[in-house]
Amino acid sequence: MELPILREEALKLLKSQNPEEFDLIHYLMSESVMREVAVKLGEDPDYYGMLGLLHDVDWTITKNNVATHLTKAPEILHKAGFDDEFIQIVLSHGYGFSELPELKNESRTQKIEFALAASETLTGLIYAYALMRGRKVSDMEVKGLKKKFKDKAFAAGCRRDIIEEIEKTDLTLDEFFSCAIAGIAKIKDEIGLS
Ligand SMILES: [Fe+2]
Secondary structure, eight states: OOSSSOHHHHHHHTTOOOHHHHHHHHHHHHHHHHHHHHHHHHHHHHHHHHHHHHTTHHHHHHHTSOOOGGTHHHHHHHTOOOOOOOOOOOOTTTOOOOTTTTTTTOOOOHHHHHHHHHHHHHHHHHHHHHHHTTTTTTTOOOOHHHHHHOOOOOOTTTOOHHHHGGGGTTTTHHHHHHHHHHHHHHTTTTTTOO
């Protein structure tokens, strides 16, 4: 699967919008988790990584009116040279969200869509857990993360049902947790974790 721009250019595009630091961290974590998931699934890590990096490409410019989130993404991505397939996968992470009028009645059907939605959602849980552990992710264990996953009061806004969509790919929840932790640990210095 061809990508029209390099990672550096994608990052430049995101940074040109002056994203909040936490949002940029979210994009980087989503990228890194998607890369690991791709390797585990035998898919293309560059393609999966680019989806993770750019999935919220219009968030900075739409966040003050959440109902418009993902309405600007197609134009931005199209202009950057991405094809309709890539754009549709980006949009699919908003499927089912009641806040998004255009997407709320759609549902994900493809492995790559489940992987993106589950990955970007799991980053929130791992980051929150890392903060609780004194910003430490390098020695985080699947067992501990699983406990937090089961504790619905912890990071309560983090949609467990979307994380569970990973089971519609060839990964188990445990395998997913393990490679997501590894993905985030790989970029720990960049995102202020240790
Ligand atoms: Fe996101």
